[in-house]
Amino acid sequence: MPKPLLAGNWKLHCLSAEAAALAGEIAKGCEDLQDRQVMVAPTFTSLAAVAGVLRGSKVALGAQDVYWEDTGAFTGEVSAPMLVDAGCSFVIVGHSERREYFEETDYTVAKKIAASYRSGLSQILCVGETLDQREAGETMKVIEKQLRHGIVELPAPGLESLVVAYEPVWAIGTGRTATPEQAEEVHARLREILCTLMDPDKADAVRILYGGSVKPDNVDELMACPNVNGALVGGASLKPDDFLRIVHYEES
Numbered sequence: 140m141p142k143p144l145l146a147g148n149w150k151l152h153c154l155s156a157e158a159a160a161l162a163g164e165i166a167k168g169c170e171d172l173q174d175r176q177v178m179v180a181p182t183f184t185s186l187a188a189v190a191g192v193l194r195g196s197k198v199a200l201g202a203q204d205v206y207w208e209d210t211g212a213f214t215g216e217v218s219a220p221m222l223v224d225a226g227c228s229f230v231i232v233g234h235s236e237r238r239e240y241f242e243e244t245d246y247t248v249a250k251k252i253a254a255s256y257r258s259g260l261s262q263i264l265c266v267g268e269t270l271d272q273r274e275a276g277e278t279m280k281v282i283e284k285q286l287r288h289g290i291v292e293l294p295a296p297g298l299e300s301l302v303v304a305y306e307p308v309w310a311i312g313t314g315r316t317a318t319p320e321q322a323e324e325v326h327a328r329l330r331e332i333l334c335t336l337m338d339p340d341k342a343d344a345v346r347i348l349y350g351g352s353v354k355p356d357n358v359d360e361l362m363a364c365p366n367v368n369g370a371l372v373g374g375a376s377l378k379p380d381d382f383l384r385i386v387h388y389e390e391s
């Protein structure tokens with residue numbers, strides 16, 4: 140069983156002092172953790188402040204996006220070596236908000252995943268269907284395409300540091316969570332696909348996170364699903380009590 144990962148995506152929230160304070164509360168509440176890993180992803184401008192607070196704690200630092208070239212004339216971008224330099228060990232790639240609002244495509248996702256791997260970051264590749272796609276019965280087709288296309292540039296050993304996050308778009312920020320059955324059905328399919336790409340023992344060790352309105356009152360049942368190895372949490376990760384309850388989900 141892979142070590143579960145509970146990850147907070149702070150999106151476009153918190154000035155750096157607020158982010159540092161939030162990180163401090165989370166780090167304090169995670170001191171007792173043994174069997175699970177925690178990560179928080181603030182905005183780029185808060186990375187340095189949060190890195191300082193998290194140093195020596197049990198909470199890892201992640202970024203919400205990355206550019207695929209290491210350096211060059213790419214105004215406004217931040218590269219994988221820069222994220223490592225800022226203290227990151229994770230990066231979220233292909234979040235549905237980036238796909239929807241910022242023209243992220245499977246092509247750019249693949250480049251970002253490969254660049255992150257080259258710099259030693261663990262990549263969290265987000266996949267997930269829209270409500271229309273679900274209602275049209277296209278969920279499995281959509282997530283398979285996003286997964287397979289997202290890793291086309293990743294060398295085979297890179298699959299071992301990959302984290303996949305299944306985030307149904309209709310569940311993000313809506314308060315509408317996938318049922319444990321819906322989540323498990325997709326996670327099991329993602330696992331099957333991973334098994335076609337790598338040694339099945341290694342595929343079993345890849346963490347597949349669920350994301351989409353994860354809250355203190357639904358995390359236990361989601362984490363009880365055999366193929367759910369963690370959570371990617373948006374709104375609730377900004378509330379220390381809620382996020383710490385999620386991190387301390389109860390094993391059934």
Ligand code: PGA
Pocket residue numbers: 148306310311312313314350351352353371372373374375
């Ligand atoms: P949410 O966001 O928990 O607020 O639904 C999840 C995500 O976007 O990763």
